Amino acid sequence: xxxxxxxxxxxxxxxxxxxxxxxxxxxxxxxxxxxxxxxxxxxxxxxxxxxxxxxxxxxxxxxxxxxxxxxxxxxxxxxxxxxxxxxxxxxxxxxxxxxxxxxxxxxxxxxxxxxxxxxxxxxxxxxxxxxxxxxxxxxxxxxxxxxxxxxxxxxxxxx
Amino acid sequence: xxxxxxxxxxxxxxxxxxxxxxxxxxxxxxxxxxxxxxxxxxxxxxxxxxxxxxxxxxxxxxxxxxxxxxxxxxxxxxxxxxxxxxxxxxxxxxxxxxxxxxxxxxxxxxxxxxxxxxxxxxxxxxxxxxxxxxxxxxxxxxxxxxxxxxxxxxxxxxxxxxxxxxxxxxxxxxxx
Numbered sequence: 001x002x003x004x005x006x007x008x009x010x011x012x013x014x015x016x017x018x019x020x021x022x023x024x025x026x027x028x029x030x031x032x033x034x035x036x037x038x039x040x041x042x043x044x045x046x047x048x049x050x051x052x053x054x055x056x057x058x059x060x061x062x063x064x065x066x067x068x069x070x071x072x073x074x075x076x077x078x079x080x081x082x083x084x085x086x087x088x089x090x091x092x093x094x095x096x097x098x099x100x101x102x103x104x105x106x107x108x109x110x111x112x113x114x115x116x117x118x119x120x121x122x123x124x125x126x127x128x129x130x131x132x133x134x135x136x137x138x139x140x141x142x143x144x145x146x147x148x149x150x151x152x153x154x155x156x157x158x159x
Numbered sequence: 160x161x162x163x164x165x166x167x168x169x170x171x172x173x174x175x176x177x178x179x180x181x182x183x184x185x186x187x188x189x190x191x192x193x194x195x196x197x198x199x200x201x202x203x204x205x206x207x208x209x210x211x212x213x214x215x216x217x218x219x220x221x222x223x224x225x226x227x228x229x230x231x232x233x234x235x236x237x238x239x240x241x242x243x244x245x246x247x248x249x250x251x252x253x254x255x256x257x258x259x260x261x262x263x264x265x266x267x268x269x270x271x272x273x274x275x276x277x278x279x280x281x282x283x284x285x286x287x288x289x290x291x292x293x294x295x296x297x298x299x300x301x302x303x304x305x306x307x308x309x310x311x312x313x314x315x316x317x318x319x320x321x322x323x324x325x326x327x328x329x330x331x332x333x334x335x
Contacts, residue, residue, distance in 0.1 A: 089170055092170070092174055092177075092178075093170070093174070096173075096174060096177075104177070108174075108177045108178050108181055109181050111178045111181075112178050112179070112181035112182050115178070115182065115186065115190075116182055116183065116186045117186070120189060120190065120192045120193055123190060123193055124193055124194070127170065127175070129193055129194050129197070130194065131193070131194055132194050132195050132196075133192065133194060133195055133198070137195075138192055141191050141192045141198070142192065145188045145290065145291070147185075147291065148185050148186075148188035148189045149189055149192075151185075
């Protein structure tokens with residue numbers, strides 16, 4: 001068992017087989033730096049619980065294909081990313097810090113899927129981006145590929 | 160390159176790139192309008208390459224397109240829809256360049272979504288279907304060469320030099 005500590009001082013015990021899906025922790029264990037508690041100063045307990053839930057479900061990923069659990073795992077993944085926008089960001093940051101490739105892939109794809117049909121205005125709001133293009137510059141971009149700004153799928157809601 | 164993205168308190172630039180490179184081309188074109196830094200980022204060759212790589216390796220084939228040719232016109236269907244929703248109609252106006260030129264043409268080949276076309280008068284066009292743009296290519300073939308030979312073309316990608324190239328072969332008419 002490996003002990004992880006969130007930045008709000010909560011400790012969690014995780015099986016080594018699960019936790020080594022994190023390249024960062026795997027390296028720490030291999031280097032003998034994981035003898036006691038591993039502090040994770042960038043991750044709060046709420047996010048760490050989500051990450052551990054993912055790691056536990058994804059233990060022995062390779063075996064899933066053999067035992068026919070692939071669909072089960074796919075369903076879990078779909079449910080897993082069904083979270084708030086901010087929460088998804090926290091998990092992406094944690095996955096990036098812990099270097100968990102599959103989790104990163106899953107969450108970034110989910111973020112991309114959510115942004116895909118959003119209007120420009122909605123994206124600016126969702127990612128807190130200030131528009132620094134002039135009206136003329138903006139019009140020029142739209143005129144260059146007007147079809148990209150049209151379509152029934154375009155969604156102006158922020159969520 | 161200055162990035163105003165860095166001002167976002169929640170997500171660093173590298174993660175923004177991770178997310179954006181998973182978007183389809185239409186969304187990316189739309190999002191060049193988000194801010195100056197997004198415009199710079201999305202238009203940069205490095206970003207374009209990484210987006211292409213990711214979409215080509217997408218395990219669900221969501222970005223793969225099949226080129227269909229019927230009555231001198233090309234149309235496109237996503238591989239995913241052909242595999243899983245074969246009855247679903249898919250309309251796409253892909254701004255087929257030769258339609259405007261009113262001349263029949265054939266495709267010399269396609270690489271990474273770029274299609275190289277040659278029309279009846281041996282003019283060459285490079286067509287990027289996903290951004291619906293095309294460009295006429297300079298043709299080095301001279302009038303004399305056109306009179307005495309028939310030409311065959313091919314289009315390819317040189318991975319080593321990261322360059323696209325077309326090759327022209329000349330077959331003299333005399334040789335049959």
